[in-house]
Amino acid sequence: MSITFTRAGLQTSIQDSGRPGQMHYGIPLGGAADVLSMKLANLLLGNPLNNPVLEITLIGPRIEFDCDISIVITGAQFKVFLNKNPVDNFKTIQVEHGDILDFSKLNSGARSYIGFSAKISVPRILKSAATHLISNFGGRNNGAIKDGDTLYFENSRIAKNRQLEQRYQPIYTTHPQLRVVDGPERNTFTQETIENFFNTTYDISAQSNRMGIRLTPSITPTSGVQTETSEQMISSGLLQGSIQIPPNGEPIISFIEGQTIGGYPRIANVIRADLHRLGQLKARDRVNFQIVSLAQANRILREKQHFLEQVQERIATETKEALTL
Incomplete structure (x- = not known):
């Protein structure tokens, strides 16, 4: 077969x-x-x-x-x-x-x-x-x-x-809003940079791949964005959805095949319930970011898991030939 x-x-x-x-x-x-x-x-x-x-x-x-x-x-x-x-x-x-x-x-x-x-x-x-x-x-x-x-x-x-x-059925648009929680190095960025990050609409770069989703434009360089002359932070673990700010100020979202460690400051992290939406982004799509609390992120994830459990339960117990949820 x-x-x-x-x-x-x-x-x-x-x-x-x-x-x-x-x-x-x-x-x-x-x-x-x-x-x-x-x-x-x-x-x-x-x-x-x-x-x-x-x-x-x-x-x-x-x-x-x-x-x-x-x-x-x-x-x-x-x-x-x-x-x-x-x-x-x-x-x-x-x-x-x-x-x-x-x-x-x-x-x-x-x-x-x-x-x-x-x-x-x-x-x-x-x-x-x-x-x-x-x-x-x-x-x-x-x-x-x-x-x-x-x-x-x-x-x-x-x-x-x-x-x-x-x-x-999931709906995929060319301009989604991705929900994020604070990144580990959020406090190294100035308030102005953080506000700029959340008020900016980003374009998906054609240089994106399964390792990382690159965004433009650059956020305003501040003390929270490393430069070639500044002291480099110690590399640490990266998770899928980590949003790093490299020296040029153009954010990179760590994707499904992303490196396991990185040395750029992480301003935010896409919540687990929204990670699947990263897989539907393509060059010239646009994104915005919305901050949520850890409690909100956990609630959203539980709701998505409950949806899948409902689908699975209906399939396991169905008596009709066609499944309608």
């Missing part, structure tokens, strides 16, 4: 929840850039949440199926066709041997995900199938999918027809 990529797309890769707990070895989390979309695809298929999926970035693939299988597409909104007939996100798609799935125009977001009612047959490295694209390990042959590549499946089955109601 397999699929073949007659066109691979710009950066199509195998991803799961990554490799937690490996930062002391210098290995970042990695995995799906939009983990919420990955989990929703697996939930709708009745899979374990961490079942490997395909992550599709900006330009999608053309896939020929050599099997009967169920799939779900989530995340960014592409125009997608199965045998030249349009198909929708967040809905079970029943695919038969010989069918062709073709991704066309990207309408919103940056990354789409394809979940399968099967297990992708690739080696596990540190208990994960995720492709670490910056370091070239994991996934299929340690990199992104290439034209002509074939993926094989294990334990395939046909999943029930399910659909996530539109009002529950």
Whole structure:
């Protein structure tokens, strides 16, 4: 049972929840850039949440199926066709041997995900199938999918027809507001710099990648922004969502494959519940930041976790063929 990529797309890769707990070895989390979309695809298929999926970035693939299988597409909104007939996100798609799935125009977001009612047959490295694209390990042959590549499946089955109601589907805009908490070095910045940071609308730079999301313009350099002549701070651990201010004043958000330590002051950190939104940003999108308290951040995270638990419970107990939340 397999699929073949007659066109691979710009950066199509195998991803799961990554490799937690490996930062002391210098290995970042990695995995799906939009983990919420990955989990929703697996939930709708009745899979374990961490079942490997395909992550599709900006330009999608053309896939020929050599099997009967169920799939779900989530995340960014592409125009997608199965045998030249349009198909929708967040809905079970029943695919038969010989069918062709073709991704066309990207309408919103940056990354789409394809979940399968099967297990992708690739080696596990540190208990994960995720492709670490910056370091070239994991996934299929340690990199992104290439034209002509074939993926094989294990334990395939046909999943029930399910659909996530539109009002529950994530919406990805070109100008989101990301919620943040104070960074560890917030007090090293002047009040003027902090106010400037939160009052500025930032553009996503084309130099962004899975390691870091670079923003422009620069915030006003102050004592809180290191210069070449100032004393360098001691490097310390970086988490996904850490917002560093380098000497040029242009913020960098540590992303899913970001370095595990850094030496620039961290003015803020994107809250955990909003991290998946980083995976849907692309060049020339714009962002603003909104400060929230730790208590608010924890409440927002609990609400998002409760939503996923509700979806999972409905799937586990459903009696109807179609799932509507």
